[in-house]
Amino acid sequence: xxxxxxxxxxxxxxxxxxxxxxxxxxxxxxxxxxxxxxxxxxxxxxxxxxxxxxxxxxxxxxxxxxxxxxxxxxxxxxxxxxxxxxxxxxxxxxxxxxxxxxxxxxxxxxxxxxxxxxxxxxxxxxxxxxxxxxxxxxxxxxxxxxxxxxxxxxxxxxxxxxxxxxxxxxxxxxxxxxxxxxxxxxxxxxxxxxxxxxxxxxxxxxxxxxxxxxxxxxxxxxxxxxxxxxxxxxxxxxxxxxxxxxxxxxxxxxxxxxxxxxxxxxxxxxxxxxxxxxxxxxxxxxxxxxxxxxxxxxxxxxxxxxxxxxxxxxxxxxxxxxxxxxxxxxxxxxxxxxxxxxxxxxxxxxxxxxxxxxxxxxxxxxxxxxxxxxxxxxxxxxxxxxxxxxxxxxxxxxxxxxxxxxxxxxxxxxxxxxxxxxxxxxxxxxxxxxxxxxxxxxxxxxxxxxxxxxxxxxxxxxxxxxxxxxxxxxxxxxxxxxxxxxxxxxxxxxxxxxxxxxxxxxxxxxxxxxxxxxxxxxxxxxxxxxxxxxxxxxxxxxxxxxxxxxxxxxxxxxxxxxxxxxxxxxxxxxxxxxxxxxxxxxxxxxxxxxxxxxx
Amino acid sequence: xxxxxxxxxxxxxxxxxxxxxxxxxxxxxxxxxxxxxxxxxxxxxxxxxxxxxxxxxxxxxxxxxxxxxxxxxxxxxxxxxxxxxxxxxxxxxxxxxxxxxxxxxxxxxxxxxxxxxxxxxxxxxxxxxxxxxxxxxxxxxxxxxxxxxxxxxxxxxxxxxxxxxxxxxxxxxxxxxxxxxxxxxxxxxxxxxxxxxxxxxxxxxxxxxxxxxxxxxxxxxxxxxxxxxxxxxxxxxxxxxxxxxxxxxxxxxxxxxxxxxxxxxxxxxxxxxxxxxxxxxxxx
Ligand SMILES: Nc1ncnc2c1ncn2[C@@H]1O[C@H](COP(=O)(O)OP(=O)(O)O)[C@@H](O)[C@H]1O
Ligand SMILES: [Mg+2]
Numbered sequence: 001x002x003x004x005x006x007x008x009x010x011x012x013x014x015x016x017x018x019x020x021x022x023x024x025x026x027x028x029x030x031x032x033x034x035x036x037x038x039x040x041x042x043x044x045x046x047x048x049x050x051x052x053x054x055x056x057x058x059x060x061x062x063x064x065x066x067x068x069x070x071x072x073x074x075x076x077x078x079x080x081x082x083x084x085x086x087x088x089x090x091x092x093x094x095x096x097x098x099x100x101x102x103x104x105x106x107x108x109x110x111x112x113x114x115x116x117x118x119x120x121x122x123x124x125x126x127x128x129x130x131x132x133x134x135x136x137x138x139x140x141x142x143x144x145x146x147x148x149x150x151x152x153x154x155x156x157x158x159x160x161x162x163x164x165x166x167x168x169x170x171x172x173x174x175x176x177x178x179x180x181x182x183x184x185x186x187x188x189x190x191x192x193x194x195x196x197x198x199x200x201x202x203x204x205x206x207x208x209x210x211x212x213x214x215x216x217x218x219x220x221x222x223x224x225x226x227x228x229x230x231x232x233x234x235x236x237x238x239x240x241x242x243x244x245x246x247x248x249x250x251x252x253x254x255x256x257x258x259x260x261x262x263x264x265x266x267x268x269x270x271x272x273x274x275x276x277x278x279x280x281x282x283x284x285x286x287x288x289x290x291x292x293x294x295x296x297x298x299x300x301x302x303x304x305x306x307x308x309x310x311x312x313x314x315x316x317x318x319x320x321x322x323x324x325x326x327x328x329x330x331x332x333x334x335x336x337x338x339x340x341x342x343x344x345x346x347x348x349x350x351x352x353x354x355x356x357x358x359x360x361x362x363x364x365x366x367x368x369x370x371x372x373x374x375x376x377x378x379x380x381x382x383x384x385x386x387x388x389x390x391x392x393x394x395x396x397x398x399x400x401x402x403x404x405x406x407x408x409x410x411x412x413x414x415x416x417x418x419x420x421x422x423x424x425x426x427x428x429x430x431x432x433x434x435x436x437x438x439x440x441x442x443x444x445x446x447x448x449x450x451x452x453x454x455x456x457x458x459x460x461x462x463x464x465x466x467x468x469x470x471x472x473x474x475x476x477x478x479x480x481x482x483x484x485x486x487x488x489x490x491x492x493x494x495x496x497x498x499x500x501x502x503x504x505x506x507x508x509x510x511x512x513x514x515x516x517x518x519x520x521x522x523x524x525x526x527x528x529x530x531x532x533x534x535x536x537x538x539x540x541x542x543x544x545x546x547x548x549x550x551x552x553x554x555x556x557x558x559x560x561x562x563x564x565x566x567x568x569x570x571x572x573x574x575x576x577x578x579x580x581x582x583x584x585x586x587x588x589x590x591x592x593x594x595x596x597x598x599x
Numbered sequence: 600x601x602x603x604x605x606x607x608x609x610x611x612x613x614x615x616x617x618x619x620x621x622x623x624x625x626x627x628x629x630x631x632x633x634x635x636x637x638x639x640x641x642x643x644x645x646x647x648x649x650x651x652x653x654x655x656x657x658x659x660x661x662x663x664x665x666x667x668x669x670x671x672x673x674x675x676x677x678x679x680x681x682x683x684x685x686x687x688x689x690x691x692x693x694x695x696x697x698x699x700x701x702x703x704x705x706x707x708x709x710x711x712x713x714x715x716x717x718x719x720x721x722x723x724x725x726x727x728x729x730x731x732x733x734x735x736x737x738x739x740x741x742x743x744x745x746x747x748x749x750x751x752x753x754x755x756x757x758x759x760x761x762x763x764x765x766x767x768x769x770x771x772x773x774x775x776x777x778x779x780x781x782x783x784x785x786x787x788x789x790x791x792x793x794x795x796x797x798x799x800x801x802x803x804x805x806x807x808x809x810x811x812x813x814x815x816x817x818x819x820x821x822x823x824x825x826x827x828x829x830x831x832x833x834x835x836x837x838x839x840x841x842x843x844x845x846x847x848x849x850x851x852x853x854x855x856x857x858x859x860x861x862x863x864x865x866x867x868x869x870x871x872x873x874x875x876x877x878x879x880x881x882x883x
Contacts, residue, residue, distance in 0.1 A: 005768035011756045489752045492713060493813070494741020494769040496734070593714040594669075596748070597704070 001499040003506075009490070010507035017482075021475065025511055028471050029518035031464045035568050036523030038457060042450060043559030044531060049442045049542060051553045056546030057440030061413035063405045064437050075115065082114035089324065106323045207259050210346035219262045219344035244554045247540045255348060255549040262344050348547045413438055442545055461568075465575040468515075472508050472579030480504060480587035487587060488595030497588040504584050505577070512576040516569055524558070531557035653688035653868065659820055659853050660687035660710060665719035667705055679705040681876040682719070689820075692843060692854040694864035697873035703857045704825050706873070710855065711746055711823045712739045724820045741770050745814030745852075747824035751806045753798040753813070759785065760794045763813045770817060784812040787849055788842055804835030808842060815846055822846065824856045828863055840866045 052058060086107065087097045101107050206212065212221045242250070407413040417436050438444045450457075480487070487500055495503075539555035542548070667680040679702045687693050695703045709716050712728050715736075721728045724743050731739055740746075745766075753762045763784050767777045785794050788808035798806055807827055814822055822843070828836030840863055843854045856867065864870045870882045 001768055001771065002774070008757070008761065009754070009765070009768065014755070485752070486754075489746075489748070490765070490769070491737070492711065492740060492746045493766045494737055494817075496737045496769070499769055591714065593705075593708045596708065596713065 001495075001502050003502075006499070006502040006506040007510065009503045010510060017479070020478075021511055024471050024475050025515045025518060028468060029515040029522065031467050032515055032519030032568075032572055033522040033526070035461060035464055035572075036520050036565065037526050038460075039561060039564040039568055040523055040527040040558045041530065043561035043564060044527065044555075044557040045446060045538070045559075046443070047559040048535075048538065048553075048555035048557070049446055051555070052442055052542050052546045052548050052551070055548035055551065056442070058442055058546060060440060061407035061410055061438065061444065062440040063407065063413055063416060064439055075119070078118040079111060079115045081118055082111045085114055086111050086324070095323075101323070104323070110324045207255070207347045210260060210344075212346065215262070215344050217262060221346035222343040223345075223347045242536060244536050244539050245552065247536060248543065248549075248552055251540075251543055251549045258345050259348070260344065260346070348549060410444065413444070442542065445545075461571070465571055468512070468572045468575035469579035472512065472576040473583060475511065476504055476508050476580055477583035477586075479507065480583050483587075484590065484595050487590075488592055491592050492596060500588045501584045504587065505580055508576055508580045509573070512573055516572060520565075527558035653691045656688040656690055658686050659689040659724055660685070660855070661720075661722040662686070662706070662710065663720045663722070665706075665709065665716040665721060667702075667709060667714075667717050669705075679876055680709070680716070683873075683876070683878055684719075685871060685878060687821075687853060687855065689853055690847060690851055691869060692847060692856070692867045694867035694870045695855060695857045695873065696859070696861075696864055696870055697879075701873040702876040703873055705876075707823050707825050707855065707857060710821070711744050712736050737769075741766055742817050743820050745811075745817070745819035745822045747807070747810050747814045747822065747827045749826040749829040751798070751810045751830075753806060753809055755798050758795050758797050759790060759801070759809050759812075762798070762809055763816050765813060766817050780816050780818070784816040785809075787815065787846055788812045802835075803831050804838055807831060807835070807839060811839075811842060811846070815850065815852065818850055818852075820853060822852050822854045824854065826857050826859065828858060828860060833860075833862070836860060836863055837866075839863075 090097050090101070095101070206221075210221065214220055405416065407416060417438070438448065487495075490500060490503075491497075535555050535557050538557060539553070542553075542555060543551065662683055662685045665680055665683045666678070669677040669679055671677060683702070683706060695706070697703050708714060709721055709728070710723060712723075712731070715729045723739075726735075726739060726743065728736065728739070754765065757765075760781055763781050764777055767780065782791075785791050788811050790805060790808055790812060793801060793805060793809075798809065801809060807830075811822075811824075811827075814824075824843070828839050831839065843856070844866075846852050847854060854867075856863070858864050872879045872881070
């Protein structure tokens with residue numbers, strides 16, 4: 001029978017059948033539509049991200065490796081040990097450990113501190129061991145190795161302990177309040193840590209007119225992410241209601257507002273100064289083999305008394321005797337001397353706060369350890385800073401330290417992750433494992449983002465295919481059941497079994513095509529609406545994540561990847577065909593003479 | 600292949616058919632009809648002249664000792680046909696009568712190739728139905744016989760032309776070759792002006808004529824009509840017999856009709872009576 005003849009005979013008979021068929025078409029198309037929508041949406045995202053390949057770290061396959069807490073019983077065990085140390089300490093000083101004490105904030109903070117020390121010690125050992133064991137395994141395919149500087153993290157911590165590092169810059173009470181607000185809002189302390197960046201990578205991110213040399217004012221070139229930069233800037237970016245072009249323009253304004261500007265940090269705290277110097281020394285050690293450039297100098301800040309404004313130091317009587325007094329040399333005091341470190345914003349680094357929920361995708365792009373906004377090029381060396389005796393730094397990769405690797409391609413990166421798969425996203429996190437994770441590359445980030453949904457998508461696809469199969473089976477089964485007589489008539493008129501099969505295959509396929517068409521149209525409409533609403537915000541995220549402030553790229557959340565669309569359609573058609581086999585086989589096997597009998 | 604039967608027909612009819620065709624089919628049909636009517640009036644007979652002698656015509660249907668059982672359950676077996684034998688000559692119009700349940704439909708179905716007999720042989724147009732493969736049997740149903748049912752069984756969503764086209768679809772004929780047989784069939788049942796109507800826009804009689812047009816579109820040797828008038832008023836029923844007769848004249852088709860109506864059966868060349876799965880007698 002000719003194909004068209006089959007279609008002519010496959011036409012729906014009556015109203016109730018038509019309504020029934022339409023309902024099943026609509027229901028299946030809703031499910032199919034989700035698949036189509038997914039394909040359109042994902043290719044839209046990928047296509048948009050593709051346009052940013054030339055910016056930021058997108059040409060690189062950076063990977064971070066860091067050890068995880070939790071060896072030897074994890075936090076709970078460490079905390080238990082910390083408690084008994086704290087209790088012993090108190091008892092040795094004749095202080096009775098009461099509930100009042102153990103519930104006090106001071107006690108709890110001390111226990112947390114001890115717990116971290118305990119864990120850090122373990123961590124350092126784990127990392128050192130693993131690094132030794134794995135370096136040979138990991139290194140060969142890695143193009144560069146970068147290390148972040150743990151001591152700088154610690155210096156940031158020390159600054160945090162200082163009550164008001166930025167307040168010294170305030171000219172008057174109003175500015176002080178503003179600064180205080182900024183400090184509070186920006187979560188500034190948490191973000192203040194530094195990473196070292198390979199020279200070649202730093203060149204990628206250097207803005208026009210900027211260099212990696214230390215400036216005449218002693219300012220160290222630094223790359224800052226938008227999020228941090230925007231704290232300094234008068235330009236505020238509210239993406240809502242702005243077009244892509246307007247958002248791009250805002251980013252350019254922001255960029256012009258901050259680029260080349262110097263940021264000063266004043267350290268009035270001995271511990272902070274100490275750590276800072278040690279970290280710079282570590283920086284130097286790392287950079288030693290590379291070309292040396294202008295040295296960093298640390299200038300004196302203005303004396304505190306001049307700038308403390310209305311703040312007065314507490315008297316000895318006012319200072320409550322601490323529950324756990326520190327050894328004298330480590331005692332936290334408000335330092336009489338303040339040092340300033342000058343940073344010059346020479347470029348804008350991709351960065352996104354992993355804990356910012358509104359930024360779900362790009363939290364994957366830039367998961368830096370301990371939230372690292374500041375990146376100092378490793379080419380910045382310092383011969384002239386006065387090196388103090390290093391107590392326990394030992395250029396060690398213990399503490400919070402982690403290692404970055406830079407691969408030439410995704411395959412190498414993947415192989416690396418797989419070979420050392422001891423706790424990446426994919427591997428889970430057993431205590432003592434290394435945490436291995438890609439960062440910096442938008443495409444890889446999207447891939448990982450979709451990986452999270454892979455199982456969900458697979459389940460959805462399987463359900464949809466099953467639904468396509470069973471709907472077809474049910475509806476064709478029902479139709480064939482109701483068409484026994486019709487089939488018998490056709491056969492009496494000379495239809496072969498194959499012709500009957502063709503008619504119902506045609507019927508099933510017509511329904512499937514209708515569902516596919518409807519699904520596709522609905523998916524396109526949904527994707528268009530979504531794209532209309534969110535493409536700009538997405539584009540803004542891409543700019544932020546890649547530092548592509550000079551670009552004028554538009555994004556869309558709808559993309560037509562023919563391969564995907566055809567694959568989905570093909571799978572659903574195949575499922576429908578599978579669903580046709582059984583009812584058709586049953587419908588054409590009946591004994592003809594019985595079916596034509598008048599009732 | 601279909602034999603040209605025109606040399607068996609009346610010379611007057613041949614003359615009407617062979618006159619220059621002016622494009623008006625209806626006119627041609629009207630002429631033929633009025634001629635046939637005049638023939639009837641002359642002999643003071645209804646449309647068909649019964650008792651024509653067909654014994655010198657070749658035998659087209661030969662049923663020999665055929666039995667057929669329906670297995671309702673393993674123990675409950677209905678012996679629908681018991682050692683039935685009959686012969687039908689080419690061009691004959693034969694009526695099959697008998698009480699309900701006497702096996703008429705079963706016999707028709709077997710002759711029509713809907714199943715094979717359990718015992719005995721059925722030979723139609725020199726083909727032994729019992730020996731045909733499934734594929735050959737399907738082709739046989741499509742080409743050699745035509746079915747007309749009591750309840751018409753037209754496709755409600757197709758217009759008359761399409762309904763008539765259905766057997767051609769199964770016969771895998773080329774689309775452009777279909778117009779001629781469709782037109783011819785529709786005109787043979789006088790429905791040319793209704794060709795684009797859907798079944799529900801037709802009267803009962805017209806629907807049955809449409810079903811007949813469908814049955815003859817492949818020019819079958821044998822037309823099988825199981826109670827074709829059962830659902831029609833008596834005027835339409837009588838009309839149906841004229842149509843069969845005209846088809847027989849036009850195409851030389853042999854017709855086997857099941858009917859309960861003595862008047863209708865009376866217009867056939869021969870009546871075969873059945874009872875309890877057996878042929879009891881014939882008339883004449
Ligand atoms: N499909 C069937 N299944 C079982 N018994 C049947 C079937 N068709 C017919 N019969 C039985 O076979 C006998 C002959 O039926 P049928 O050929 O339909 O007779 P008629 O057409 O003369 O009424 C009846 O007893 C009938 O009940
Ligand atoms: Mg019957």
